[in-house]
Amino acid sequence: MEELGIIAQKSSVESVRHVFSAENCGVNILDSGRTMSDFIDDKIKELSSKDGEKPFLVADLDALYEMHFRWLISLPRVKPFYAVKCNNTPAILGMLSALGTGFDCASKSEMQLALSLGVTPDRIIYAHTTKPTAHIKYARAHGVNTMTFDSEDELIKISRCHSKAKLVLRIAADDAKSFSKLSSKFGARLEQVGKLLTLAAELHLEVIGVSFHVGSGCTESSVFKQAIADARHVFDRAVMLGFQMNLLDIGGGFSGREDFPVKFEEFSEVINEALDEFFPPDIGVKIIAEPGRYFAETVFTLATAVIARRVITSVDEDKGNSSQMMMYYLNDGVYGSVSCLLNDAAHPEIKPYLHRAVESSEPRYQSVIWGPTCDSIDKVADNCWIPEVHIGDWILIDNMGAYTITSCTDFNGFERAQIYPVVSAKTLLTAGLSTATLNI
Numbered sequence: 001m002e003e004l005g006i007i008a009q010k011s012s013v014e015s016v017r018h019v020f021s022a023e024n025c026g027v028n029i030l031d032s033g034r035t036m037s038d039f040i041d042d043k044i045k046e047l048s049s050k051d052g053e054k055p056f057l058v059a060d061l062d063a064l065y066e067m068h069f070r071w072l073i074s075l076p077r078v079k080p081f082y083a084v085k086c087n088n089t090p091a092i093l094g095m096l097s098a099l100g101t102g103f104d105c106a107s108k109s110e111m112q113l114a115l116s117l118g119v120t121p122d123r124i125i126y127a128h129t130t131k132p133t134a135h136i137k138y139a140r141a142h143g144v145n146t147m148t149f150d151s152e153d154e155l156i157k158i159s160r161c162h163s164k165a166k167l168v169l170r171i172a173a174d175d176a177k178s179f180s181k182l183s184s185k186f187g188a189r190l191e192q193v194g195k196l197l198t199l200a201a202e203l204h205l206e207v208i209g210v211s212f213h214v215g216s217g218c219t220e221s222s223v224f225k226q227a228i229a230d231a232r233h234v235f236d237r238a239v240m241l242g243f244q245m246n247l248l249d250i251g252g253g254f255s256g257r258e259d260f261p262v263k264f265e266e267f268s269e270v271i272n273e274a275l276d277e278f279f280p281p282d283i284g285v286k287i288i289a290e291p292g293r294y295f296a297e298t299v300f301t302l303a304t305a306v307i308a309r310r311v312i313t314s315v316d317e318d319k320g321n322s323s324q325m326m327m328y329y330l331n332d333g334v335y336g337s338v339s340c341l342l343n344d345a346a347h348p349e350i351k352p353y354l355h356r357a358v359e360s361s362e363p364r365y366q367s368v369i370w371g372p373t374c375d376s377i378d379k380v381a382d383n384c385w386i387p388e389v390h391i392g393d394w395i396l397i398d399n400m401g402a403y404t405i406t407s408c409t410d411f412n413g414f415e416r417a418q419i420y421p422v423v424s425a426k427t428l429l430t431a432g433l434s435t436a437t438l439n440i
Helices: 002-009 013-019 036-049 061-074 090-098 108-116 133-141 152-161 190-202 222-240 264-278 293-299 425-430
Strands: 028-030 056-060 078-083 102-105 124-126 146-149 166-170 178-180 206-211 216-218 247-249 286-289 300-316 321-330 364-370 379-387 394-397 418-424
Touching (some): 028 425, 036 300, 061 078, 061 293, 061 418, 061 425, 078 090, 090 293, 102 108, 108 133, 124 133, 133 152, 146 152, 152 190, 190 222, 222 247, 222 264
Parallel strands (some): 028 418, 078 102, 102 124, 146 166, 166 206, 247 286, 321 364
Antiparallel strands (some): 300 321, 300 394, 364 379
């Protein structure tokens, strides 16, 4: 843990005070040995005593801190630029900012959010290849200069709106083994690279690097080696045309979950070997990535209450017996915090579990768990076997941090879950911080 403290202390005290202020983040400090589970218990007791049925999410900043350290150990040459679109909770951005990460922003609003938390413009990459003109002008006005492109029309647009931009050419990558494929929409093919670079030179634009994305939820580590090799080819082509290339962006696609088909360390090993082969340290190329779910996914736990239930009894007249299927209705669902089921092909398996203690002897019932809306699409889990649950009981769901709150709605007028970021006093001390420093 001493290494964690050394890393965190490199961030300025003033920056940390700003990003963790109560106004920006509202972080809850856990002291006296209290854990995130204790916080959830207390919050449920508080809401239950007030007849409250509002769902809530707990963001474990200790876990986020550990994920950052894991990244530094596994990919020491690659600086993460967190993908804000994955989860834009201010406390998440604040912690990552204090730890020195950069940010991948895809719009004016995402840039505004990062800048409002004290992130400097040089720590932002405007990583969207199809940008509204007004958003490009906003980037120029606020000093966000690094941005991606993959077409002639985008180059022309940028030349008119932000001629001093530092451009990164996004190339297509093999995403056949990823849950969410991106190359059908973004990324120039290798045969298009020469024409794009020539036009950039004619427009007197500065191209400084190459980016790619192998798709979200990648399940084949070897695709990174091929993509890095392709990037090397583009680098060489650009240098021949007179460009000073100094940045490689290897995108995202990583998961931090232990149950994901490919462990993060396996990706790291392939990436490190490919970087050493095609972009050795002595050539002076900066390596960045755009992880989103890696950082956010496992950090969030959803707590949701049972607001209704139905018992479906089936009778087998031939055998003379009957069976029961339980149907439970929660106060959150796929239009809310579990929106990843609709919007994220790489979403984790939803494994609801009871908040209360469960005895091993308790019978399990086949159960269907629904969200609160009047839409039958709003199904959280199907055919799960859990002990009997009653109205007013609470159910927890882990791994609810990636592409959940950023795509949730208030359909049917149901309230969105409140977010409670928590961090332990131990982590603050390890990082060389205090509640006074954090201004909380």
